[in-house]
Amino acid sequence: MVKFSKQFEGQLVPEWKEAFVDYWQLKKDLKKIPILNTDNNATNKNKNKNKNKDSSFTNDLISSIRKLPFFGPQRREHGVIQVHTKLAQTLSKGDLYETEVLEQFADTEAAAEFFALLDLQLNKVNKFFRTKEKEFVERGESLKKQMEILIELKAALKQHHDTGTSSGQTLKEDESISGIISCDEESTKDRTEQEQDIENSIDEVNKNDGQLTDSPRSSELGKSTSIKREDSKSKSLSERVINIQGKSLKIHIPLTNPTRTFSAISYLLRDDMINQSSKKCGTDGRKLHINRTKLKHAEKMIRGAFIELYKGLGFLKTYRNLNMLAFVKILKKFDKVTNKQVLPIYLRVVESSYFNSSDKALKLADDVEKIFIKHFAEDDKKKAMKYLKPAQKKESHAVTFFIGLFTGCFLALFVGYVIMAHITGMYKPQSDTIYMETIYPILSMFSLMFLHFFLYGCNIFMWRKTRVNYSFIFELAQTKELKYRDVFLICTASMSAVVGVLVLHLTLVAKGYSYNQTQAIPGLLLLVFIMLLVCPFNIIYKSSRYRFICVIRNIILSPLYKVVMLDFFMADQLCSQVPMLRNLEYVACYYITGSYKTQDYGYCMRTKYYRDLAYAVSFLPYYWRAMQCARRWFDEGHKSHLVNLGKYVSAMLAAGAKVAYEKEKNIGWLCLVVVMSSAATVYQLYWDFVKDWGLLQCHSKNPWLRNELMLRRKIYYYFSMGLNLVLRLAWLQTVLHYNFGSVDYRVTGLFLAALEVIRRGQWNFYRLENEHLNNAGKFRAVKTVPLPFHEVDEQD
Secondary structure (H helix, E strand, O other): OOOHHHHHHHHOOHHHHHHOOOHHHHHHHHHHHHHHHHHHHHHHHHHHHHOHHHHHHHHHHHHHHHOOHHHOOOOOOOOOEEEEEEOOOOOOOOOEEEEEEOHHHOOOHHHHHHHHHHHHHHHHHHHHHHHHHHHHHHHHHHHHHHHHHHHHHHHHHHHHHHHHHHOOOOOOOOOOEEEEOOOOHHHHHHOOHHHHHHHOOOOEOOOOOOOOOOOOOOHHHOOOEEEEOOOOOOOOOOEEEEEEOOEEEEEEOOOOOHHHHHHHHHHHHHHHHHHHHHHHHOOOOOEEEEOHHHHHHHHHHHHHHHHHHHHHHHHHHHHHHHHHHHHHHHHHHHHHHHOOOOHHHHHHHHHHOHHHHOOHHHHHHHHHHHHHHHHHOOOOHHHHHHHHOOOOOOOOHHHHHHHHHHHHHHHHHHHHHHHHHHHHOOOOOOOOHHHHHHOHHHHHHHHHHHHHHHHHHHHHHHHHHOOOOHHHHHOOOOOOOOOHHHHHHHHHHHHHHHHHHHHHHHHHHHOOOOHHHHOHHHHHHHHHHHHHHOOOOOOOOHHHHHHHHHHHHHHHOOOOOOOOHHHHHHHHHHHOOHHHHHHHHHHHHHHHOOHHHHOOOOHHHHOHHHHHHHHHHHHHHHHHHHHHHHHHHHHHOOOHHHHHHHHHHHHHHHHHHHHHHHHOOOHHHHHHHHHHHHHHHHHHHHHHHHHHOOOOOOOOOOOOOOOOOOOOOOHHHHHHHHHHHHHHHHHHHHHHOOOOOOOOHHHHHHHHHHHHHHHHHHHHHHHHHHHHHHHHHOOOOOOOOOOOEEEOOOOO
16 A cells, blocks of 8 residues: 555645645654653653652642642643644734643653644745735736627627628638728718727738737617727737727737737737828828637637646645645654544644635636536537646657567667678778768768657657646647657657667668668668658657657748747757757758769768758757757846857857868868857857756755756766866867777767767756756646736826
């Protein structure tokens, strides 16, 4: 049977761990009580033996005297403890509890210390529960108001659509309506009152810009709604002001993709042109739209906020239940150790305390569920629960079996490949040049890629073991995220296929088949993997494949997309895969240009465009990462993102210097490589240790580390810091050109590239550990979804 402490640790909310009952410390304090009682009994055993009669008489006398009226109010004779309630001055602070140990434990300091800690834990739990409950209730009220505004705007759009249809007007495909205030006086006079009412009804988002703008609503719509233009100099591109029932509300839809970004900029340019033309005719010449598509953006934001709120309320319910169970368990242990009946007395206090008696969170959860079912699930409760309570993906035992199967296949094929390559002398300096120039880059590319993926599986295993909530950090869906067994299965199966094809290719070459007949085999292998990646059918982890493609798209189009944790984490991985990208560039050139048919492996090297592209590929990952830093600085305004941008700029300069040195190996370029690479390495090491890992804190209780550590042994952190330092210096191979015996320089390059991938794998663990601790320090267990409508002050 699993101990309760293990169950408790496994079920608690990781980010709220410090706010839960410190069950382990209470157990430690409880262990002191029998030891102290035993010592006291052994010491006083002989004294008590001779004084039983005298003490009995004395106790009876004292008891009789205490019953006299002038000795004040009587204590409860059968009470072991008495819990006092200290009323708080304000309602927000809550009541405080303090336990008094009565005569039965007067000689046991350990019991008093235990109850002091128990009171501290109860007060802490009540305070945290009250704080979080207040936060969620306020969030719930805001969401209800957001929902009211959304319903009103949708009703207005629907009513206008019905009005337009009944009057014979032609509507656009997106069912948007527009009102035009023209400079033409005659056309203005010819308008009917009904048309003027419709044209002044509501303003909304332009079809492609994601913004909302308003004008006075017509009396036909029943409520007073208007939209007022803000000063564009004082507001961001994604904000406008809407007035509903006399209140000014700022409408904000984040510019999360290139379409919204470009359209917002074009909107401002068009807006300025219209303002200039309207000034000439003395009227407002704006064309304003109501758009159903952009209302859906706001609806999606509100729906996501409801889901996160419901998740947070679920965490609060778990917090209540686990803490209540922890109090019951520890009090039972106390009763068992001391043979006293403390549980009924203290448990009544716990049950009546705020965290267990308040029902605001439960009522709010019911309200959220009803609202979600009605407005987002078409009154279908099962459909709503799929969003609100998604079932976690279970790990199949069949996956473990296939991992073992493909691992065995891979090892057998790999050993056979190495033996055949050694016999044919492929990896020696005097090896088959065509094979090493054409086939080996494919092996290197797949090896580096799946080694990186395998280390990601190891990261997932360690994150789960140390309770790092990587799913929350990466915003992964619980029903679709890859488990570490899934990652290992993909790696073993893929590398078995790759090595199997290369063994087949090497076997055909060894049997005397010409290169013209065999060169297409590795290219077909690469093509198959690309087709599997973009396969539209729901096979082989489709959701994960498409999420990967979306992340790569976001990286390539930086800074047009809003940057989230998963985007810049993946961009950091690409910074460690520059050799893989250069191999991919060469393989693509070799097969796309048709060089594999003529065996002209040097064609790409002689082409100017290829050489220029080699420079770009060497620093593209750093460029993408730098653009992400620039976008984050634009969105968040933190200067630390600009400092981080400088790190990637230095890495770009160092990478460019290395490529130039490979082309023209002279002393000038060598000195530049040493200077630029040294500066970039120092910059990167500082950022790794201090910013990304949160280590090297001067006043930490753990020397040169940080106060909170997820791993129990500090030696792991010191070793990882030293290993990161050594592997960051791998660029020295560019200068030293050290070869391992008679091994081909390409094999040496693959080995060094693999070391960089390994360095990145261990970097990943500590990077997410630090991110998790930052979330836990702020008790951030659910993400805060931005809301589209915000109230602002009226501007004249």
